[in-house]
Amino acid sequence: MEGIDHRMVSVxxxxxxxxxxxxxxxxVVLLLHGFPDLWYTWRHQINGLSSLGYRAVAPDLRGYGDSDSPKSFSEYSCLNVVGDLVALLESVAGDQEKVFLVAHDWGAIIGWFLCLFRPEKIKGFVCLSVPYKPRNPNVKPIQGFKAVFGENYYICRFQEPGKTEEEIARADPRRFLRNIFTGRTPGPSILPKNDPFGENPKPNYENIELPNWFSKEDLDFYASKFDKTGFTGALNYYRAMDLNWELTAPWTGAKIQVPVKFMTGDVDMVYTTPGIKEYIHGGRFAADVPNLQEIVVIEDAGHFVNQEKPQEVTAHINDFFTKLQNSNNSF
Incomplete structure (x- = not known):
């Protein structure tokens, strides 16, 4: 996109x-994308925030886009990815001791880890879609997902190396991406054993009308990047979830102390998963994140709320960060 600079950084x-x-x-505002996404998900916020005087920085996380893609899932642990971001901040933040953080989906999970491990680096965190869920010392994540949602829950299905990649290839990666970005099916996401991503596309599916917020050019951009990298790097984040559970044992019971604003769409697949609304609005989320300052539910928005409602999301981000800066300046 015009006016956005691109470069490679060693981290x-x-x-x-x-x-x-x-x-x-x-x-500095660090913008972290999720699955199956890229820096590109923040194209509207990069332009909007930079016009307001921020320096917006959006990486392709390891395994995505033009960044390196280590092969083993063990190289996608929370320690690896947070290590990438800490090194990145050393490169882009200059004399700024703290930065603002905005993150969505898997980026939000990594954002929570960053706030947990290095809270002194973050002025404030705007989290989209995925709330903080503290570590359960008694149950590994994949075991827990299987117990609650069954073996066909998408995260459980993503665990076997190579299998999901083959299923996406049979279904057509371009159609897979289109369906994920434009889907509005409430969670939890359960994949059928046979034909999970639609291996037999309907004739002329490319002619199906896209929503006004997601153009053919947007889909072309995503498809071109995943055609180059494949999906293994992206899926490795899910395959490292039990490893993250093991590595974060020292943080059992720890709470998020940075100022947080949480945002979601009202038909987001995460928000509509059983138990999530109760957790977010019932007091437990605030107990785990004592400096949770705002919860915003945007009407008529799905999982990719930052793309569906870009101006509204950018305004909410700026409002929160402006309040934090004014609060700091008042002392």
């Missing part, structure tokens, strides 16, 4: 691609 033993825009001395 934590890998090469990472970042997109950035805004004044070099502006407050």
């Amino acid at each position: 934590n033993g890998i090469t990472m691609h970042i997109a950035e825009k805004g004044p070099i001395d502006g407050p």
Whole structure:
């Protein structure tokens, strides 16, 4: 997109691609994408936030886009990915001791880890879609998902190396991406054993009308990047979930202390998963995140709320960060 700069940065033993825009001395906003996404998910926020004086920085996380893709899922642990981000901040933040954080989906999970491991780096966190869920010391994540949602829950199905990649290839990666970005099916996401992603596409499916917020050019961009990288790097984040559980044992019972604003769409697949609304609105989320300052549910928005409602989301981000800056300046 016009006006957005791109460069490669060496971080934590890998090469990472970042997109950035805004004044070099502006407050840094780190934007983290999720699955199956790229820096590109933040294209509207990069332009919007930079016009407000922020320096917006959006990486392709390891395994995605133009960043390096280590082969083993063990190289996608929370320690690896947070290590990438800490090194990235050393490169882009300059003299700024703290930065603002905005993250969505898997980026949100990594964002929670960053706030947990290095809270002194973060001024404030706007989290989209995935709330903080503390570590359960008694149950590994995949075991827990199987017990609650069954073996065909999408995260459980993603665990076997190579299998999901083959299923996506048979279904047509382009159609897989289109269906994920434009789908509005409430959670939890359960995949049928046979034909999980639709291996027999209907004739002329490419002619199906896309929503006004997601163009053919957007789909072309995503498809071109995943045609190059494949999906293994992206899926490895799910395959490292039990490993993350093992690595984070020292943080059992720890709470998130940074200021947080949580946002979601009202038909988001995560928000509509049984038990999530009760957790978010019933007090437990606030107990786990004591500095939770706002919860915003955006009407008529699905999982990719930052793309579906870009101006509204950007305004909410700016409002929260402006309040934090004004609060800090008042002392």
